[in-house]
Amino acid sequence: xxxxxxxxxxxxxxxxxxxxxxxxxxxxxxxxxxxxxxxxxxxxxxxxxxxxxxxxxxxxxxxxxxxxxxxxxxxxxxxxxxxxxxxxxxxxxxxxxxxxxxxxxxxxxxxxxxxxxxxxxxxxxxxxxxxxxxxxxxxxxxxxxxxxxxxxxxxxxxxxxxxxxxxxxxxxxxxxxxxxxxxxxxxxxxxxxxxxxxxxxxxxxxxxxxxxxxxxxxxxxxxxxxxxxxxxxxxxxxxxxxxxxxxxxxxxxxxxxxxxxxxxxxxxxxxxxxxxxxxxxxxxxxxxxxxxxxxxxxxxxxxx
Amino acid sequence: xxxxxxxxxxxxxxxxxxxxxxxxxxxxxxxxxxxxxxxxxxxxxxxxxxxxxxxxxxxxxxxxxxxxxxxxxxxxxxxxxxxxxxxxxxxxxxxxxxxxxxxxxxxxxxxxxxxxxxxxxxxxxxxxxxxxxxxxxxxxxxxxxxxxxxxxxxxxxxxxxxxxxxxxxxxxxxxxxxxxxxxxxxxxxxxxxxxxxxxxxxxxxxxxxxxxxxxxxxxxxxxxxxxxxxxxxxxxxxxxxxxxxxxxxxxxxxxxxxxxxxxxxxxxxxxxxxxxxxxxxxxxxxxxxxxxxxxxxxxxxxxx
Numbered sequence: 001x002x003x004x005x006x007x008x009x010x011x012x013x014x015x016x017x018x019x020x021x022x023x024x025x026x027x028x029x030x031x032x033x034x035x036x037x038x039x040x041x042x043x044x045x046x047x048x049x050x051x052x053x054x055x056x057x058x059x060x061x062x063x064x065x066x067x068x069x070x071x072x073x074x075x076x077x078x079x080x081x082x083x084x085x086x087x088x089x090x091x092x093x094x095x096x097x098x099x100x101x102x103x104x105x106x107x108x109x110x111x112x113x114x115x116x117x118x119x120x121x122x123x124x125x126x127x128x129x130x131x132x133x134x135x136x137x138x139x140x141x142x143x144x145x146x147x148x149x150x151x152x153x154x155x156x157x158x159x160x161x162x163x164x165x166x167x168x169x170x171x172x173x174x175x176x177x178x179x180x181x182x183x184x185x186x187x188x189x190x191x192x193x194x195x196x197x198x199x200x201x202x203x204x205x206x207x208x209x210x211x212x213x214x215x216x217x218x219x220x221x222x223x224x225x226x227x228x229x230x231x232x233x234x235x236x237x238x239x240x241x242x243x244x245x246x247x248x249x250x251x252x253x254x255x256x257x258x259x260x261x262x263x264x265x266x267x268x269x270x271x272x273x274x275x276x277x278x279x280x281x282x283x284x285x286x287x288x289x290x291x292x293x294x295x296x297x298x299x300x301x302x303x304x
Numbered sequence: 305x306x307x308x309x310x311x312x313x314x315x316x317x318x319x320x321x322x323x324x325x326x327x328x329x330x331x332x333x334x335x336x337x338x339x340x341x342x343x344x345x346x347x348x349x350x351x352x353x354x355x356x357x358x359x360x361x362x363x364x365x366x367x368x369x370x371x372x373x374x375x376x377x378x379x380x381x382x383x384x385x386x387x388x389x390x391x392x393x394x395x396x397x398x399x400x401x402x403x404x405x406x407x408x409x410x411x412x413x414x415x416x417x418x419x420x421x422x423x424x425x426x427x428x429x430x431x432x433x434x435x436x437x438x439x440x441x442x443x444x445x446x447x448x449x450x451x452x453x454x455x456x457x458x459x460x461x462x463x464x465x466x467x468x469x470x471x472x473x474x475x476x477x478x479x480x481x482x483x484x485x486x487x488x489x490x491x492x493x494x495x496x497x498x499x500x501x502x503x504x505x506x507x508x509x510x511x512x513x514x515x516x517x518x519x520x521x522x523x524x525x526x527x528x529x530x531x532x533x534x535x536x537x538x539x540x541x542x543x544x545x546x547x548x549x550x551x552x553x554x555x556x557x558x559x560x561x562x563x564x565x566x567x568x569x570x571x572x573x574x575x576x577x578x579x580x581x582x583x584x585x586x587x588x589x590x591x592x593x594x595x596x597x598x599x600x601x602x603x604x605x606x607x608x
Contacts, residue, residue, distance in 0.1 A: 180598070183564045184523040211564075212557045212594035216520040219488040223527075245598040253516045260487045260515075290516035290594065294484070294549040 002264040006228045008042040009035045009251050010206070011279060012063075013079055015236025017047070017056045018247060019283045025062045027282050032067060034275035035233050036074040039267045040251065044098065044230075047079035048088040064092035077138065081112060086126045089135075096136040098174075099123045101165070103141055103158050106149030107178070111142070120164065127168055136171040140206065144175040144190070145182035155190050159197070166198050172228065173203055177217065180210025180245070184220035191224035204228030207249045209235065209290070214249035215257055222261070229254060233272075234279035234286040252276050252289025270299055306568040310532045312346040313339045313555050314510070315583060316367075317383055319540025321351070321360045322551060323587045329366045331586050336371060338579035339537050340378040343571045344555065348402065348534070351383035352392040368396035381442065385416060390430045393439075400440040402478075403427045405469070407445055407462050410453030411482070415446070424468065431472055440475040444510065448479040448494070449486035459494050466498055466507075476506050476532065481521065484514025484549070488524035495528035508532030511553045513539065513594075518553035519561055526565070533558060537576075538583035538590040556580050556593025574603055 012032050016023060023031070032045055045067065046060030060078065067076065078094035080086050089097050101119050102108035108116045123139060130137045143150075144158045162173045175190065187205070194203055205221045205228070207214045218229060231254045237247020255267045273296060280286045289295065316336050320327060327335070336349055349371065350364030364382065371380065382398040384390050393401050405423050406412035412420045427443060434441045447454075448462045466477045479494065491509070498507055509525045509532070511518045522533060535558045541551020559571045577600060584590045593599065 183561060184520075185565050188527075210595070210598045211560060212554075213519055213561055215517055216488075216523040216561065219520040219524060223492075245601070246594065250516075256515060257487060257517055257520065261489050290550065291514070294514045297549070 002262050004227065005258050005263040005265050006041055007251060007255060007265055007267065008044060008077065008204075008228070008230045009040045009233055010044040010230045010248060011035065011232035011234065011236040011251065013044040013046050013057070014230070014248055015232040015279075015286070016283070017054050018238040019056065019236060019285055021283050021285065022056045023282055025059045025066065028063050029066045029070070031233070031275070031278060031282060032063070033070070033072070034278045035251075036072065038271035038275050040074070040272075041266055042075045042077060042096075044077040044079060045094075047081075048085035048092070049079070049081050061088060061092045064094065068093055080126070082122055083126060086129065090133055094135065096138060096171070097126070097130065098138040098140050099126060101139055101141045101161055102143060103153045103161060104143050104147035104150040107143045107147045110149060120161070123165070124168055127165075127170060131169060138172040138174055138204075139165040139170040140174040140176050142176050142178045145177045145186055146179065148179050155193065158190060159193060162194055162198065166202065171202065173198075174206050174228070174230065175204070176206040177208055180208030180214070182207070182217055183213055184216040187217045187220040188224055191221045191226050195225045200225040200227055204230065206230035208237065209246035209249050212246070214246070215253055218249060218254055218257065222258075234276040234288045235290070236279055236283065236286045246287065250276075250289035252295065253291050256289070256291055256295055269295065273299065306566050308531065309562050309567040309569050310345055311555060311559060311569055311571065312348060312381065312508070312532070312534045313344045313537055314348040314534045314552060315339065315536035315538070315540040315555065317348040317350050317361070318534070318552055319536040319583075319590070320587070321358050322542040323360065323540060323589055325587050325589065326360045327586055329363045329370065332367050333370045333374070335537070335579070335583060335586060336367070337374070337376070338582045339555070340376065342575035342579050344378070344576075345570055346379045346381060348381040348383060351385075352389035352396070353383070353385050365392060365396045368398065372397055384430070386426055387430060390433065394437055398439065400442060400475070401430070401434065402442040402444050403430060405443055405445045405465055406447060407457045407465065408447050408451035408454040411447045411451045414453060424465070427469070428472055431469075431474060435473060442476040442478055442508075443469040443474040444478040444480050446480050446482045449481045449490055450483065452483050459497065462494060463497060463501070466502065470502050470506065474506070476508050477502075478508040478510050478532070478534065480510040481512055484512030484518070486511065486521055487517055488520040491521045492524040492528055495525045495530050499529045504529040504531055508534065510534035512541065513550035513553050516550070518550070519557055522553060522558055522561065526562075538580040538592045539594070540583055540587065540590045550591065554580075554593035556599065557595050560593070560595055560599055573599065577603065
């Protein structure tokens with residue numbers, strides 16, 4: 001029996017919100033279903049944020065409704081910024097919500113117009129409510145390695161936030177390299193410290209490939225025992241601070257690497273390539289996984 | 305004092321021989337000089353192979369002569385396949401030669417029309433001669449992780465070849481992931497075993513980014529103590545077995561990652577971007593480092 005790694009595809013949320021083209025509700029549903037058909041076990045379907053601030057995420061309630069009507073059974077996740085977002089996600093039937101915490105005040109202010117402490121307070125309140133509602137909560141710590149405004153992140157700050165939300169009963173705590181600035185030694189050190197303290201079960205990582213170190217960081221985290229990763233179909237996404245830079249680590253790449261390393265991801269690579277092709281066709285700008293040329297040639301040979 | 309890592313740019317050899325466009329001697333010299341100007345400490349300038357088999361490498365003697373005339377002082381390396389190649393490299397003034405050994409008979413036959421044992425014999429003969437001539441020898445073990453013809457490589461085979469050439473006095477032994485098929489756990493395991501036996505001083509690694517795992521493999525080798533890496537300016541290269549796939553690990557990416565990890569590479573990233581731009585302009589097909597969009601934006605901000 002090979003060891004399981006849980007991949008959460010965040011392309012329909014983190015990916016699409018960074019794409020210039022805005023997809024229709026139908027297109028978003030089609031993309032989510034294609035990702036699920038490839039066996040990806042968890043999907044971040046959208047966010048309940050202000051449609052003015054993030055137009056690409058308008059109509060996330062309709063995406064949830066369409067998936068529900070279609071009898072969709074894969075665990076769906078919604079990102080929420082505040083109590084209003086939580087209520088909308090609950091009403092839409094989200095089984096899990098992701099809340100964002102901040103390891104820097106600069107990013108907290110810029111992204112959420114709150115201090116780090118205010119973001120923690122809101123998340124603790126929602127976490128208590130979600131427990132009553134039977135909804136799981138993922139606490140994602142943004143800029144866990146570096147912040148574009150405040151510079152390098154002190155690992156001690158991340159360790160304190162993680163400990164607080166583990167103690168409060170978060171179902172997962174995810175370290176997010178929001179701007180793709182982490183290097184693998186940094187990842188190895190921080191994840192090792194957190195796994196030593198909390199075990200790996202509830203810890204996850206979220207990397208961007210901005211500086212081409214996405215898979216190196218995934219491997220560093222795997223070495224520390226991390227077995228939960230966010231990634232994005234076809235590498236959807238981008239970096240608002242570096243035009244043209246790569247987006248989230250591609251699900252295409254991470255699934256291939258982990259499977260080659262002997263892990264069980266539950267993902268069918270042939271069907272994943274179909275979802276990746278769809279993401280590229282729908283957006284017109286998704287780069288595709290960096291390993292895609294090889295992977296497609298390899299799969300064609302296997303089939304031929 | 306930060307720890308030194310030695311990067312050898314093999315773009316003018318391994319990169320250019322896989323590009324559709326054939327550069328003139330003058331263009332090849334210009335590229336080598338641009339790479340050297342960025343502070344890359346060693347450069348594989350070309351190979352002395354049959355111009356019929358590898359037209360892109362015809363005139364490597366003229367490249368050496370032009371560099372000599374220009375008073376070029378950066379250590380130059382020539383790849384050679386046999387005794388005739390050695391004699392040509394010596395006549396051209398190469399300070400170091402790279403010889404290729406094979407960890408599979410399939411690749412030895414296909415690439416050099418020899419058995420593994422025959423390639424070893426030739427290399428041992430040339431190694432003895434080079435010692436008398438004061439020329440350094442790099443013994444590169446091709447398909448050290450997997451072979452496109454014979455499948456996964458048995459690490460024990462690589463360990464035996466490495467031990468033989470360490471004992472014979474090779475100046476370096478390089479593990480080459482010729483087809484970009486290695487995954488980081490495999491790299492970590494094999495490099496750790498070799499470093500435990502021989503120390504890291506004379507060991508190097510050569511990775512391709514075919515499956516997007518190039519930097520992950522570099523990091524895995526760094527963790528084992530490896531401090532010598534081959535890479536290719538602007539990611540020049542490719543994979544004859546997967547059209548469109550990435551080439552060698554880009555010097556752009558590896559230099560950035562290692563510097564961010566705190567290593568001293570001696571490379572100036574601004575000037576490296578100029579060499580990368582030149583490689584892209586000359587070939588028309590070099591992809592550029594995968595981190596290039598970010599790196600250029602970052603360097604522009606620092607300068608501005």
